[in-house]
Each structure stands twice: as C-alpha cells, then as structure tokens.
Amino acid sequence: MAEGRLPHIVLFSGGTACRSTNLALCSKPVRLTRIVPAWDSGGSSKVIRESLGVLAVGDIRQALMTMAHGEGRAGDVVKVCNARLTSGAEADARTEFSLYAEGRHPLLERMEPGLRGAILNYLRTFRAAIGADFDFRNGSIGNFILTGAHLAHNSDINTAIFVFRKLCDVTGHVWPSTAADGVALSAVLNDGSRVEGQHRVTGLDDGQSRTGIREVSLTAAGGGVPANEAVIESLESADAIVFGPGSFFTSVLPHFLVEGVVPAIARNIHARRIFIGNILQCRETRGLDLARMLEIAAGLWRARGGADVRPFTHVLANRQLLPFEKTVGAFAYLGNGALEEASAHLGAEALIGEFEDPWQRGNHDGRAVADALSLLLQR
Template sequence: MAEGRRPHIVLFSGGSACRSINLALCSLPVRLTRVVPAWDSGGSSKVIRESLGVLAVGDIRQALMTMAHGEGRAGDVVKVCNARMTSGAEQDARTEFALYAEGRHPLLERMEPGLRGAILNYLRTFRAAIGPDFDFRNGSIGNFILTGAHLAHNSDINTAIFVFRKLCEVAGHVWPSTAVNDVALSAVLNDGTRIEGQHRLTALGDADSATGVREIALSAGDGAAVPANEAVIESLESADAIVFGPGSFFTSVLPHFLVDGIVPAIVRNVHARRVFLGNILQCRETRGMDVARMVEVAASVWQAQGGADVRPFTHVLANRQILPFEKTAGSFAYLGTEALEATGARLGAEVVIGEFEDPWQRGHHDGRVLADALSALLP
C-alpha cells in the first residue's frame, strides 16, 4: 500500500505510558503522529527550560526515541541521541559532555562528516547558550541536541524536530501540542488547594491525592490563551483516528483539550474515529476515579472548549474488571469499569471492554493487543 494511503493515527499522550502501543503501531501499515505535552516542568527538561527560556523538549525527545525503536532505527545517531550523562561527579559529567561536543566520542568519530557536523553544531550551540556553570549530570544528550537545534533554527521547534527526525531517520511524526515556550499547567483540588506545575501534580502527596483534582488550567507566561501548534492542526485534518491516552490523565492527556484550537480542529474532521484509551491503574492524579468518571471529565472540558453538540469520543477502550472488590497492584487500584456502559451510551460512544493488560507487566497495557483493537476501529 502506498505511504499516502495508509491510515493516519494521531495519538495524544505523554511519555512512558504509551510506549508499548507506540512500538506496536510502528509495526503496522499506518502513519503515526504523536502529540506530546509542552508543559513538562520537572527533571532535566526543567533545568534547560528555566536556564534558556525554551520549550521543554524531554517528552518530544523521548517520543522520537520510541519511534526510532519501533521503526528499528539503531544506528550511531540514535545511540548518541539516546545517551545520558553520568549521575556521578559534576566534573565527570562535564568531561563526558565534552567528549561528545568536541567530536571525540567513538560513536561520533565513525559517523560520516555531514551527520557528525550537524550534531556537533547543535551541541556547541547548546553549550554556548547554557553557560559554564550548567550541571550536566544525568542529562540527556538527545535533549541537548534538540535544544541546540531549537536555538540554531531561530527557536522554531517544528524545524528543530524535523532536523532531529532526519538525523535519526525516523519516519513517524512527533509534535508538541503548542509551540509556545512558557506554558504552565496548574490544578485546583476539590478542597480548593492550588497546585502549580506539572511535576507537582504528578507527585501529589497522599492527602492531596485522596482529595482529588477538581479542574486544571493551562496558561502562557503573558496570561494569554495557549495556541495550538500548526503542525498538530494539520495532522488532525488528515487523521483517520484520533486517540487520547494512555497516559497520566490530568497532566498528559486532558490538558491537550485546553490548547486553543485543538478541539475545534478535531470537530472539523468528521471522518476520524475519536478514541479514549482508559489506563489500567489509578495513579496519584486519579485516585478514587474510574474510567467512566475520566470520560465524563474529558467530555465536560471538550464541551467548554468548542466541542458544541459533537460527541467527544466515538469509542472508549477499557481493560476488563470482573472482581466484586477493588483489586490493587502495588500502591494503586485497577480502574473500575462498572459505570462505563451507561456513560458511553449517554455520550454516544461505543464501549469496548477487553483484555488489554500485559500478561508480563501488571498494570501496563499490552501494546500489540491495543494496537490491533485500534486498527479494527479504523474507517
């Protein structure tokens, strides 16, 4: 089948939660686009973002590396982009970075000159911008390269991603849902407590987790609405299936609805399936919720963001739960599905309940089974 005629799946997600389905979809005859958050405020992305005032690239880089893995790309460029600095002494990390930035690492030495030159240019651009006191420990070389490309191409993240994909020979697309640099995520809990920052919401303490999230908001630094990335809008226009999840509901999935222009673009595509993929387990963000409640919250935000009378989801996929008690895996309970059929009927969504858990990893999706279920829904 010609590339242009392959079904196009757009996957709104976070990072690690959708790794298995991303890998499985790469082996199917589909075109895949990942849309990732642009409000990551933790880890090494936070340090780079705060130091340079650029868009957080960690989720972008991670998704691109997952694409590379799924597509069987394991060349030297991918190995460099997937490398991480030592977490030991600060000076050791600086020495290790220099090995890359000065072209003395064996992986770089054996590359053809064009590839090697491009990577060195981006690493040196990053080093010049970050200054002499930056702590490289546990940093991702891929993050440094992608940030350097971002800076080198006039802070155009889409161009930087395009170049990064070409360097790694990745066919799939990855875009942040907005190209604005200074987007922040916040939440209000059910008791009125306000939580600022994505990293704080994903790490709620036990008391706040039990209280639960009432609402979330996205804001740009100037207080204006957060505009959608034009590359995402274009992807939505050509999509055959638009998929939400799996991933952290309040930080990686639902916030995409709050990006100005995303919901209207989905509404305009009357052809595409709109699929909500339920997680397997509750998490700190969703303790006490079930899949039906998550769908209801998403539907409410959908309507507020321009969904009008269009149903938010054509299908909801959820893992089967058959026990009459709350089963747990580690610290978290499995997400219940008892009320899902009624919620689906009210919202006009077909509910598909199946055996979607990985038999080898409790609480994780079986990517192949989930990918096959999605493929069966394609128009």
Template sequence: MKRIVLFSGGSACRSINIALCRNGAEVTRIVPAWDSGGSSKVIRERLGILSVGDIRQALMTMAHGEGCAGDVVKICNARISTNLGLEDARNEFLFYAKRSHPLLERMEPGLRSAILNYLNTFASAVGDDFDFRHGSIGNFILTGACLAHNGDVNTAIFVFRKLCGINGNVWPSSIDRDLVLSATLKDGRTVVPQDAITTMSEPDARIGIAKLDLGRAGGERPTANSAVLDAIAQADLIAFGPGSVYTSVIPHLLVDGVVAAVEQTNCPKVLIGNILQCRETIGLTLADVLSAFDLQWREHGGSSNLFSHILANRVLFPFEKTVGRFPYLTDGLSDAAPYTLIRDEFEDAWSRGQHDGEAITASLLKIVSAENGPGRA
C-alpha cells in the same frame, strides 16, 4: 497506510506507539508542551525555551518502533552519569561534544558535523556552570537544534527526525515556550505547575482535581501548533491516552484550536483507558475520567460528544487488587451510552499494569477499518 494521531504523554503509550509502527500505521504523537519536571527542567529554566523531554522521548520510541538503531539513535539515547561532580559531568558531556565518542568517529561526516554543531550550540547557550548530571544527550542535541534554528521547535524536530532516520511525527500541541499548567482541587486550593500536580501528596490526590488551567506567563491563552492542526485534519483515527490524565492528556484540550480541529475531523475518536489508577486518579473510575474529559471538551467549545469509542481494560478481580502502589482502574461505564464501549483484556501479560501494545493496536486498526469511509484511505 492509516494515519493515527495519539494525544499522550511521554512514555505511557510506548508499547502502543511501537506496535502501531510495526503494523504499518503512519503515527503522529502529540505531546505536552508544559512539562516542568525531569531532567529537561534545568534546560527550560536556564534558556526559557519549550521543554523538549517528552518530545525527545516520543521520538526515541518512534525510532524503536520503526527499527532505527543506528549510531545517531544510540547517541540520542545516552545520558550523562548521575553520581558525578559538576566538573566531571561537564567533562563527560565534552566527550560527546568534542568528537571523542567512538560512535561519532564512525558516523558519516555530515551527520557528525550536524550533531557536534548542535551540542556546541547548546553548550555555548547554557554557559560553563550548567549542571549536566543525568542530562539526556538527545535533549541537548534537540535543544541545540532549536537554538540554531531561531527557536523554531518544529524545524528542530524535523532536523532531529532526519538525523535519526525517523519517519513518524512528534509535535508539541503548542509551541508557546512559557506554558504553565495548574489544577484547582475540589477544596478550592490550587496546585501548580505540572510536576507539583504529578507528585502531589496522597491526601491532596484523594481530595481530587476539580478543573485544570493552562496559560502563558503573561496571561495569554496557549495557541495550537500548526503542525498539530494539520495532523488532526488528515487523521484516520484520533486517540487520547494512555497516560497521566490530568497532566499529560486532558490539557491538550486546553490549547486554543485543538478542540475545534478535533470536532471538525470526521474520523473515530478513541479514549484508551489506563490499566491502573495513578496519583492523579486515586479513587476514580474510567467513567470519572470520561467526565473530566467531557468537562474540558465542553468548556473549550466542543458540542458533539468527544469519543466515538472507549477501550476499557476488563478487570478480572471481584475485589480491589494493586500492582505496586496503585489499584486497577475499574471502568464503571454504561453499555447504553453514545459511544462504542470495547472491553477486553488490554493488560500486557508480561508487564503487569502496562498496556499490551499489540492488543490495543489491533482494536484501533479494526475501528479504522470499520468506521472510516472509502475516501479516507
């Protein structure tokens, strides 16, 4: 069983994660710890804890890939309705927390007791005026587990995996609770935090991002999660992407200890290029994205080249073509480079703009088979 480590965001590598699980890989997802938007934002602001949204989303993807479809997974995938008043939303939450939901009723007592304990721990911590609307039940359970285990997110993830029957690992690259991501644009202005970068205006996006910074509220540097360092050390292949380049993927390199660990691990390191441009990469090529990775890699202690392989989607059009709002990401890469460039048709035939998980997985496993020494099986 090959050990694959994926540095990614929450959803962009979903099809790849699922395909790797179904093809027998032992997958570890490394997800951001600096998410400042989405439905988990209110939890982070209320409790001052690490954002759990990307963690929960990756765990649910892992569950899907491993064929876990039990009642616990169904509960963790549920959300509170959006178009409700505050009191009605709270009552919907209590439908779960007070054991009224039929899925809870038919669970094994130990599982049910653990879930109810975590939901009620969460409810006690956030107070009576918390806005539950559009909140993820899985986020509430995972946060409750974190609170019940003295704020230890790694223990909370371990417990959550056991509740759902998940074998694969999902870890935030840092367990620091107060991380803030900022971007300096090429005109010198700063955009902060993460969700402001992701949703910046199109004029700002076209100016482009010059550099990133990831820091703690008190000015300290972020430190790597020990579970992440262990996963890197044991990896047969490490992949970066796909995902939001400047907010979900590159910032992992800004966490102290990650660059050194990746450089010391003797295995292939692969960049999985996006299919489309996004708000963060308007007007860029995959070669520009590679340069952005290289900048942060060198600034944080990397000496050798980061990537041994680049997976680039072959763009079949001699003109600019869009899917929705964004054009395809052309690669602009040279075949004469210090990495192996693999150009192929990596786009899903049924979901334009998305990766074909099976095609990417086939390439990754082929790289592992060709590149890893016999001692790393």
C-alpha cells in the same frame, strides 16, 4: 480515506504509558503521529527550561526515541540521542559532555562527517547558550541536541524536530501540542488548593491525591497557549484520533486546553475518536473510575468549543475480572464504573477487552491495543 493511502493515526499521549502502543503501531501499515505535552517541568527538561526559558523538549525527545525503536533504528545517531550523562560528580558530567560537544566520543568519531557536523553544531549552540554554571549531571544528550537545534533554527521547534527526525532517520511524526515557550500546567484540588507544575501534579503527596483534582489549567509566558500548526494539520488528515493511555490530568486532558485543538478535532467528522482507559489508578486519579473520567473530559470538550460533536466515538476499557478492588503496588486497578451508561450518554461505543500486558501487570498490552485500533479503522 483515499484508496491506497495508509490510515493516519494521531495519538495524544504522554511518555511511558503509551510506549508499548506506539511500538506496536509502528509494525502496522499506518502513518503515526504523536502529539505530546509541552509543559514537562521535571528532570532534565526542568533544568533546561529554567536556564533558557524555552519549550520543554523531554517528552518530544522521548517520543522520537520510541518511534526510532519501533521503526528498528539503532544506528550511532540514535545511540547518541538516547544517551545520558553520568549522575556522579558534576565535573565528570561536564567532561563527558565535552567528549560529545568536541567530537571525541567514539560514537561520533566513527560517524559520517555530515551527521557528526550537524550534531556538533547543535551541541555547541546549546553549550554557548547554557552558560558556564550549568549542571550537566544525568542530562539527556538528545535533549541537548534538540534544544540546540531549536535555538539554531530561530526557536522554531517544528524545524528542530524535522532536523532531529532526519538525523535519526525516523518516519513517524512527533509534535508538541503548542509551540509556545514557557507553558506551565497547574491544578486546583477539590479543597481549593492549587498545585503548580506538571511534575508536582504528577507527584501529588498522599493527602493531595486523596483530596483529588477539580481542574487543570495551562498558562504561557506570552499569555495564550495557541495550537501548533503542525498539530492542526495532523488532526485534519487523521483517520483515528486516540486519547491515551497516559496520565489523565497532566498528559491527556490538558491538550483540550490548547487553543484550537478541540475545534480542529470536531471539524474532522470522519475520524474515529478513541479514548483508551488506563489500567491502574495513579496519584492523579485515585478514587476515580473510567466513567467519571469520560464525564470530566466531555465537560472540558464542550467548554473548549466541541459544541454538539461527540468527543469520543469509542472507548477502550480493560475488562474487570474480579468483583473487588485489587491493587498492584500502591495503586488499585482503574474501575470502569457506569461505563456503558456514560458511553451511551456521549454517543460512544464501549469496547471492553483484556488489554493488560500479561507479563507486566498494570501496563497495557501494546499489541492488543494496536490490534483493536486497526479493527476500528477497518470498519
């Protein structure tokens, strides 16, 4: 790392699981880049994807809003981009959207003309593309603006994100791991059955969850799933590349399937590569422990071009305080298993600490994780 340059942390993650870590890192003297999935198939993103056949923007927008929060941005543009329409009557949602798109919403009326003009342009571009029958209920205004920017800038998602960041005055970077449209995730379970769609894999029913996931795959409308060039550039300049926390099979592991991502990580021999274990099991990982998850990730790493480079240099694991299985709600704490042996086999150092938020059981203490990452960068 060059003298005087802020260390660059690249964080592979999904959405809510790494929010506290993202927020805590925003207060550190680092440059932060989030790399998020491009295969979100639920919620507002699902409706937009099905209507326009474009890249899912929900995880991108959510990560940008987290950056804005962490950086203390709370102006009218951020308020607009973080707003959701009513989930009530369809006609009411359409009327509410019109207040935004026609510039009659109070937040837009008091906005500086240049900012208001840009937002209105993107909302109107979205409205023109979406058609008359679109259901706006519970829709994210930020998703509509980002999709409109995507369409207005020749379907260049990186340009759309750049513009969105400038509108919100966000410093941190957020990129989807691929810029390909129509990327879909599917999983094959241990009984050979297939589950299509990220939202279905995340929401496995009890029987499927107990069966467990054997493997996941990505497909795109155009065939391959190439890496976003902005992601490759970020990985080349990273001082630390962090995996998780997040849904293992849908938000973390699939990034290894994006063409070019694993080789780019492997080429950066100076960066620390840190895997953060989740606090709890979930529907995707019921019955697994952290050691087994590391083995699965390492196997995919080797298959995708990692060659002889170790996938992780460090593993952050929550300390196991009790000798029996304890649950929070429907899920048990994620056990570490044979973590020391698994880490040694991969050439990684296991760092076991108390990373659970004392106020929100089952969640990470973002400050504790950020402090641990900072210490690793100082070594």
